[in-house]
Amino acid sequence: ETGVTQTPRHLVMGMTNKKSLKCEQHLGHNAMYWYKQSAKKPLELMFVYNFKEQTENNSVPSRFSPECPNSSHLFLHLHTLQPEDSALYLCASSQDYRDRISPLHFGNGTRLTVT
């Protein structure tokens, strides 16, 4: 049990669909992250929220839209995706984004396939 729960575990969607990924953490952390993991590439940081405020947006296309209603929940809203967006999307949390020492805690990811 990781303390960070992601749903759904698998998602297949067409390019015209709209879907959302959900992440919930039970660790009392204040920072939450979305990462994209593609084969043989470094993890790509997409978004960071610290105390519900977005602190990082690494030039992510607007077809990905994050939402952080509170420190325990994080969403990634998806619309008009492209096949190259197929990947494993990982959510993570940490005590505070500015705390350089504390490790990240990851969920098990959502495997997204765009057809």
Added chain:
Amino acid sequence: AQSVAQPEDQVNVAEGNPLTVKCTYSVSGNPYLFWYVQYPNRGLQFLLKYITGDNLVKGSYGFEAEFNKSQTSFHLKKPSALVSDSALYFCAVRAINSGGSNYKLTFGKGTLLTVNP
């Protein structure tokens, strides 16, 4: 810009033999260094970290890593590999940047470790 290199996409070792997974980094100033492991169909799990002090850091599941400042390396090691150690291993670096605003954690591409029975 900071970066992490894991020069081997794949490492194969026999069970019971020692294993090493290599990592070198580039960062402005001194680093905080981390190793994570990813088992199939799972997220990343924290293994160990180097913050300061002793260059040899011990972590979970019998793993250790040695920080070498002159070679900018942080290789992961284990004296005796188990089949259950087979997984994807990621090295990551953060800059010690007091007063700055660079908090980013940069990951390597990962190294697939296969331990053969």
